[in-house]
Amino acid sequence: MLALLFILFAGMAIGCGLAVVAQRNPLYSAISLVGVFISLACLYVTLAAPFIAAVQVIVYAGAIMVLVVFVIMLLNVEQEERGRNRLKFLVPTAVVLAGVLIAEVAFILFSVNNPTPAVSNIGLTGSIGTQLFTRYLLPFEITSILLLMAIVGAMTLARRGGLLSNEARVIPGAQQLPRSLVDPRAAPDDLRLVDTDSTGEAARLLGIDQRNTQKD
C-alpha cells in the first residue's frame, strides 16, 4: 500500500519534472513545478514528516511560485523559440550526460545498506519545535537575519529612482502640480495643488533638468 503510494507520487513528481524542462511556455513550466512541489509534499507525509510537508506547500507552492508566476505575468514572458546561435547538439548531449549521471548514482545507491523504517513521531510539530528552539537555536536566528537581508535586498533592487521617469518633460507655462509629485514626504494620494508661475519653476519643483528639455 505504501509502495503503491510511493510509485504514484514519484511518478507524478518525475512527470511534472520532465514537463518543467520540456515545456517552452514558462507559465506551463511554473504550473508543472507546483505539481512537483505538491507531489513531494505528499511524499513527505508518507515519510513521517507532516510539518515539513505543510511548510513545503505554504512556502514553496504557495509563496515562492506565486512570486515567480507574478514575475512571469508582469514581464509578459513569451515562449522560447528554437535557438539560432547555440550548439546544435546541446539537447542530445545534455540528455546523454544526464543518463550517465543517473547510471553512476544508481550504482552507488543500490549498494546502500537499507535500514528498516520504523513508525516514528520525530516529524511532529512539537518535536521539531523543541529541537529548533533549544539545540539548533543559532541556525534559526541566523536564518531570520538572512530573511531580513533578503527583504532589504529585494526592496532595493526593485525600487525605481524618483517619482518621474528619465523621459519626463515639463509642460510649458504656468500650471498647478499635485502635491504628491512635488513633495517626497506627501502621501501618494495627496492631490492638493501647488501653484507654479512659470515653466522654470515647475521644472525646478519636479526635479527635471531644463537644459535637457530644451535640447530636443
Added chain:
Amino acid sequence: MDTAIDIALKFAAITVAFVVVLLVVAYTVLAERRVLGFIQGRLGPNRVGYGGVLQPFADLLKFILKEDIVPDKSTRFIYFLAPVIATMAALMTMIVYPFGPEIRIPFTSITIPLVVTHFDIGLLYVLGITSIGVYGIMLAGWSSNNKYSLMGGLRSSAQMISYELALGLSLIGVIMLAGTLDLAQIVDLQSGWHGTRWFILFQPLGFVLYMISAIAETNRVPFDLPEAETELVAGFHTEYSAMKFALFFLAEYINMFTVSMLATTLFLGGWNVPFIDMFLVRGTLLFGLVSALGFLVKVIFFLFMYIWIRGTLPRFRFDQLMNFGWKFLLPLALLNIFLTATIIYFFPNL
C-alpha cells in the same frame, strides 16, 4: 492500513460533508440576496418557491443551461484549469473541521466522530490549501487575455497573499493558547465551564484581526476592489460564463463558509453549546445533534456578519487596502503574539 469498510466509511463521511457544504452555500447565496435587499430597503428574490427557497435550484439550472463562451485568444488549458484549482482548493479544507463530538449510535457500540479526518497539523493544512487557492485567481486573470481580467487577477492575488500573512499570524495566539494544531483538540480544550473558556475571551485582538484578514482573504466587501462591478467590469472572472463562472462563484462562497467555520472552531468553541451539560449527557446521539446544530448556528452568525458588512461599508481603494494590510494589521498581529506570549509566560493558568 485500514480495511475496506473504513475506506467506505470515509467516503460516506466525505460525501455527507460535501452535501452539507453545498446546501449551506446555496442557501447562503439566497440569504445574501434577501438580507442585502432588506438592508437596502427592498425585497430580495421571493418568487421561486415559498419566499424564494427554491431560488438556488433555479440559479443552478440557469448556470447549467447557459451558453459556454470561450474567448478566442485565451490559453485554453489554463483557462479551463483556473476554476478547477479555485474550487478544489476551496473544497479541500472541509475535511478537518469538527462538526460535532463523538456520538454513539443507540443500541450499538459504534462511536463515530463527527469530523471527516483527524490531522495533527490541521491548521497548517488549512493555511496551505488557502495559499493554493490564489493560483486559481491569478491564472484566471492571465488566461482570459483581457486587460481588465489581468488587472483584477493581479490585484486580487496581491491582496490575498498580503492578508494571508496577517491571517496566519493572528492565529498564532490561538495556537499558543491551545498548544496543538489539531482542530478537534482545540475544540475539546474549549469545552466545559459553559462558554467561559472560549478563546475569543482570551484573544479579543486576535479575533478582530482574524475577521478582518478573513474578509480580505475571501475578496469580500470592503476589500473587493478586484472584482467590483463599478471598477473592473467583473475582475478576474469577466470572461467566464455558465458553469465555469458558477465554479468561481461557488469557490468564493465556500471560502466564506470555510473561514467562518475556522472562526467558530478556533474562537467560539466549535460545537460546544453553553449550558447543555445540564440537560443532556455527553456521548449520546441527541447531544451530538444539538452540538452540531449549535455549530451551524454559530457559523450562520458569521455568515450573517459577512452579509451585514457587505450591505453597510464602502470599499477600500487598492493602495489603501495594501497599506492597511502591511502597515497596520501585520504589526498589530505581531503585537498580539508578543502580548499573548508574555501573558502565557507569567500566568500559565489555562
Added chain:
Amino acid sequence: MEPQLSWYLALSAVLFTIGVTGVIIKRNVIAMFMCIELMLNAVNLTFVAFASFFQDVIGQLFVFIVMTVAAAEAAVGLGIIIAIFRNRESLDVDEASILRL
C-alpha cells in the same frame, strides 16, 4: 513491500538530474531559476528520507532552513531578473552572456 531508502534516494537523484538538464538546456532565465528550485527540492527529499530512516530530526530541521534560504534566494533572484529585464528588454541568457548592454 515497503519503499526502501534507496528508492527515495533514486527518485531524488532523478529529479536532481532533470534539474541539471533543465539548467543546461533552457534559454529563459526564469525557467533556469525554476530548474534550480527543482534541484533544491530533490536535495530536500534526500534529507527528509534520511531523517525518517535514521530517526534523527536534524534532517527535517535542515530542510526547514533550506526552504527558508530558497525563499530568500527567490526574492532576491527575481529582483535581479526584473532589473536585468528593465535594462536589456529580453530574458535570454544566451544574449546576456556578454556582460555589456
